[in-house]
Amino acid sequence: MAARRSLCRRLLAVSVLYGFALQAMDVHGRPANASAPKDKPNKDENEILPPDHLNGVKMELDGHLNKDFHQEVFLGRDMEEFDEDSEPKRNRKKLVEIFIKVDYNKDKSVSAKEMQRWIMEKTEEHFQEATEENKNSFHAVDPDSDGHVTWDEYRVKFLASKGFSEQEVAEKIKNNEDLKLDEETQEVLESLKDRWVQADNSPTDQRLNEQEFLSFLHPEHSRGMLQYMVKEIVRDLDQDRDKKLSLSEFISLPVGTVENQQAQDIDDDWVRDRRKEFQEVIDANGDGIVTMEELEEYMDPMNEHNALNEARQMIAVADENQNGSLELGEILKYSEYFTGSKLMDYARNVHEEF
Numbered sequence: 001m002a003a004r005r006s007l008c009r010r011l012l013a014v015s016v017l018y019g020f021a022l023q024a025m026d027v028h029g030r031p032a033n034a035s036a037p038k039d040k041p042n043k044d045e046n047e048i049l050p051p052d053h054l055n056g057v058k059m060e061l062d063g064h065l066n067k068d069f070h071q072e073v074f075l076g077r078d079m080e081e082f083d084e085d086s087e088p089k090r091n092r093k094k095l096v097e098i099f100i101k102v103d104y105n106k107d108k109s110v111s112a113k114e115m116q117r118w119i120m121e122k123t124e125e126h127f128q129e130a131t132e133e134n135k136n137s138f139h140a141v142d143p144d145s146d147g148h149v150t151w152d153e154y155r156v157k158f159l160a161s162k163g164f165s166e167q168e169v170a171e172k173i174k175n176n177e178d179l180k181l182d183e184e185t186q187e188v189l190e191s192l193k194d195r196w197v198q199a200d201n202s203p204t205d206q207r208l209n210e211q212e213f214l215s216f217l218h219p220e221h222s223r224g225m226l227q228y229m230v231k232e233i234v235r236d237l238d239q240d241r242d243k244k245l246s247l248s249e250f251i252s253l254p255v256g257t258v259e260n261q262q263a264q265d266i267d268d269d270w271v272r273d274r275r276k277e278f279q280e281v282i283d284a285n286g287d288g289i290v291t292m293e294e295l296e297e298y299m300d301p302m303n304e305h306n307a308l309n310e311a312r313q314m315i316a317v318a319d320e321n322q323n324g325s326l327e328l329g330e331i332l333k334y335s336e337y338f339t340g341s342k343l344m345d346y347a348r349n350v351h352e353e354f
Contacts, residue, residue, distance in 0.1 A: 048137050048140055048141050048154070048157050048158065048161060048217075049158070049161065050192070050195065050216065050217050050218075051217070051218075053066070054066075054218060054219075054220050054301075055072050055079075055126040055129070055130070056069070056072050056073055056122070056123045056126040056127075056220070056301045057069075057220050057299060057301050058298060058299060058301075058306075059233065059298070059299055061229060061232070061233070062236075063233045063236055063237055065273060065274060065277060068340070070310075070314060070337060070338065071338065071339060071340050072122070072126065073119045073122050073123055073307075073310065074098075074118070074119070074122065074314070074338045074339070075098070075122065075338075075339060076121070076122030076123075076125035076126065077125050077126075077129060078094070078098070079340075081094060082094070082339040082340055082341040083340070083341065088341075088343050091335070091339065091341045091343060092332065092335075092343050095331065095332060095335055095338070095339060095343070096328065096332075099328050099331055101118075102114055102115065102118045104117065108327065108328065109323075109325040109326060109327050110315070110325055110326040110327075110331070111324070111325045112308060112311045112312050112315055112324070112325075113308075113311075114311075115311035115314060115315060115326075116304070116307045116308040116310075116311040118311075119307045119310055119311055120302070120304065120307050123301050123302060123307070124302075126301070127220075127221065127301075127302075130214070130217075130218045130221065131214060131221075134210065134213060134214040134217060134218070135210070137213070137217060138210045138213045138214075140157065141153055141154050141157045141213075147209060147210070148207040148208065148209055149207060149208050149213060150206065150207050151193065151196055151206055151207075152173050154192075154196070154208075155169070155173060155189065156169050156170045156173065158189070158192070159179070159181075159185075162185060195216060195219075195225075195228070196208070196216060198224065198225060198228045199212045199213070199215045199216035199219075199222070199225060200212060201215075201224075220299075220300075220301050226296060226299060226300060227292075227296060229299065230292050230295045230296045230299055231292065233295065234292055234295065237249050237250060237252075239252070243292060244289050244290065244291050244292070245278075245289070245290040245295070246288065246289060246290075247275065247278050247279070247288060250274055250275075250278045250282075250290065251271045251274045251275050251278070278290065281298065281309065281313075282294060282295060282298045284297065314337075314338070317334060317337055318330040318331060318333065318334035318337065318338075320333075
């Protein structure tokens with residue numbers, strides 16, 4: 001295979017996964033195979049694309065930190081119920097209900113162990129949700145319903161989701177004709193093919209069953225795919241090619257071009273957050289170097305030790321009385337951290353609703 005793509009090229013490829021590359025074409029233009037693009041892929045088609053963001057995983061596939069991680073592991077399936085437009089009283093009531101569930105021993109406070117247990121439950125919810133969605137996605141790309149998906153079957157569906165004619169693409173693949181794809185789309189296919197091969201468990205047959213397809217879309221469900229994901233991230237950030245990450249390598253990933261003070265502030269915040277995560281969480285032995293093994297432990301959503309550390313961090317954010325646990329008033333006051341929704345008059349309603 002040709003030399004590894006640079007990170008910038010990889011990020012371009014990720015943008016194609018979400019359908020932005022075709023928008024760069026002239027509004028009256030056609031893709032390279034002369035088939036008219038569709039206006040917008042439907043939901044089912046989008047579900048066949050490996051997501052860059054994985055719920056309950058601390059790092060995105062492109063190497064960025066998951067900014068919604070705290071909310072995902074605190075809310076689980078309830079995430080969609082909290083948003084800026086929701087009624088504050090309704091959100092407050094829902095948050096009180098969650099607090100009561102997290103407080104297993106009913107002592108009106110949440111300990112680190114209780115939060116750890118809750119985090120593991122919510123992570124499992126995300127796993128179950130991904131498994132359920134995978135059933136629909138798998139059936140969408142298994143046209144003959146034989147319980148297996150070939151690479152060619154997937155390629156047809158993928159390119160159809162990018163606006164190409166499914167019939168024309170299938171015919172060209174059948175006849176072994178050149179698809180005449182643009183460079184970015186071709187790079188995405190090459191990257192997906194690598195991932196496809198990794199998901200194809202022994203004995204390898206270039207076909208994926210439903211469980212293997214789940215690993216393809218959601219590598220967090222498979223130890224082997226989790227390792228592959230870690231290797232991809234390290235490959236993109238590892239400037240000296242020693243298969244490890246130094247602090248400078250970890251914080252050097254550019255967010256964008258700094259054009260004004262606001263952009264500079266965003267970049268500064270981004271570097272500060274990554275430095276803190278590297279030094280306090282990922283670099284487990286504190287030697288200033290993150291190995292693939294350390295990054296794999298950090299990325300593993302079902303790691304109980306990580307869940308306990310996360311629980312302690314979440315408590316530290318809102319533990320105003322410094323007693324090592326969280327009371328309802330503290331969680332309500334810091335609701336934006338836990339739910340993404342800021343509640344008003346939190347203190348006045350604590351006793352009323354608890």
